[in-house]
Amino acid sequence: MLQQTQVATVVDYYERWMERFPDVRTLAAAPESDVLHAWQGLGYYSRARNLHAAARVIAGDYGGIFPRATERILALPGVGPYTAAAVATFAFDQPTPPVDANIIRVTARLLDYCKPIDNAAGLSHIRAAAEQWQPSEEEGGAGIFNEALMELGALVCTPRSPRCSACPVRIFCRAEAPETLPLKRPRPRRVELEEHCGWIVRDDQVLLEQQTGKRWRGLWRLPILTEPHSGIPLAALAYPFTHHRVNLSVFPGTTPLFLTENQHWFSLAELEAVPMTAPHRRALQKLLPKANA
Numbered sequence: 001m002l003q004q005t006q007v008a009t010v011v012d013y014y015e016r017w018m019e020r021f022p023d024v025r026t027l028a029a030a031p032e033s034d035v036l037h038a039w040q041g042l043g044y045y046s047r048a049r050n051l052h053a054a055a056r057v058i059a060g061d062y063g064g065i066f067p068r069a070t071e072r073i074l075a076l077p078g079v080g081p082y083t084a085a086a087v088a089t090f091a092f093d094q095p096t097p098p099v100d101a102n103i104i105r106v107t108a109r110l111l112d113y114c115k116p117i118d119n120a121a122g123l124s125h126i127r128a129a130a131e132q133w134q135p136s137e138e139e140g141g142a143g144i145f146n147e148a149l150m151e152l153g154a155l156v157c158t159p160r161s162p163r164c165s166a167c168p169v170r171i172f173c174r175a176e177a178p179e180t181l182p183l184k185r186p187r188p189r190r191v192e193l194e195e196h197c198g199w200i201v202r203d204d205q206v207l208l209e210q211q212t213g214k215r216w217r218g219l220w221r222l223p224i225l226t227e228p229h230s231g232i233p234l235a236a237l238a239y240p241f242t243h244h245r246v247n248l249s250v251f252p253g254t255t256p257l258f259l260t261e262n263q264h265w266f267s268l269a270e271l272e273a274v275p276m277t278a279p280h281r282r283a284l285q286k287l288l289p290k291a292n293a
């Protein structure tokens with residue numbers, strides 16, 4: 001319930017939910033319409049459906065007892081690796097670190113890990129180290145240990161100004177410039193692209209062309225001019241595309257003798273209903289007053 005929702009909003013829902021479904025068997029036996037009704041107002045209904053499906057697995061396969069092993073928790077509907085590790089460690093004291101941003105930051109700094117952590121190799125290095133530090137099941141205390149690691153990241157080893165002088169683990173810490181860690185892969189430099197399109201109007205009709213490329217297949221846009229144009233455009237705007245910034249300029253175009261198979265004339269009245277890429281729709285909105293003038 002707390003995903004994407006504030007605690008103050010959730011409390012009433014939680015109390016009503018627990019009255020309506022006081023245990024996992026009651027939830028498992030409830031019709032889906034009751035479950036969705038009790039969830040109404042919280043949004044993201046897939047969470048309610050997953051909770052219901054998970055209750056059915058727990059009631060059916062585990063006799064109504066929540067499984068303790070991380071891999072079994074992970075197999076429940078709607079549960080990902082982070083949630084599985086968090087439930088296993090906080091509820092059942094399992095040595096499974098829930099590797100969130102705090103644990104990543106603290107671990108990278110303790111190890112002085114100076115490689116990017118936002119790729120599979122970096123993340124698995126951090127995860128392996130955090131796993132290695134866990135107390136064993138026999139020793140116990142993994143839940144407290146992981147909570148402490150997360151709290152350390154939230155309160156002491158903070159992203160911008162780590163309070164190393166007050167840090168309880170500073171004698172183990174190898175970080176030389178902690179505020180620079182963890183490292184992330186450099187973002188590719190943004191490249192500017194020019195896109196020149198034609199504004200071609202005939203008898204209250206506008207010429208558009210349908211895209212065939214992967215990204216916007218089937219959507220319509222203003223026709224691309226094959227020759228680059230100079231001068232003052234009728235409309236201009238910019239939009240991002242992966243690591244590019246595309247400068248879209250629309251110039252007056254000449255009516256072609258023949259249309260290509262993906263070009264079509266649309267009446268001004270039809271344009272509203274034509275599916276278009278967002279930047280070309282915005283350009284069209286700038287241009288239409290000129291066509292109507």
Ligand code: SF4
Pocket residue numbers: 106109110156157158162163164165167168169170173174175178
């Ligand atoms: S000594 Fe500093 S960098 Fe190292 S874990 Fe503590 S707060 Fe973080």
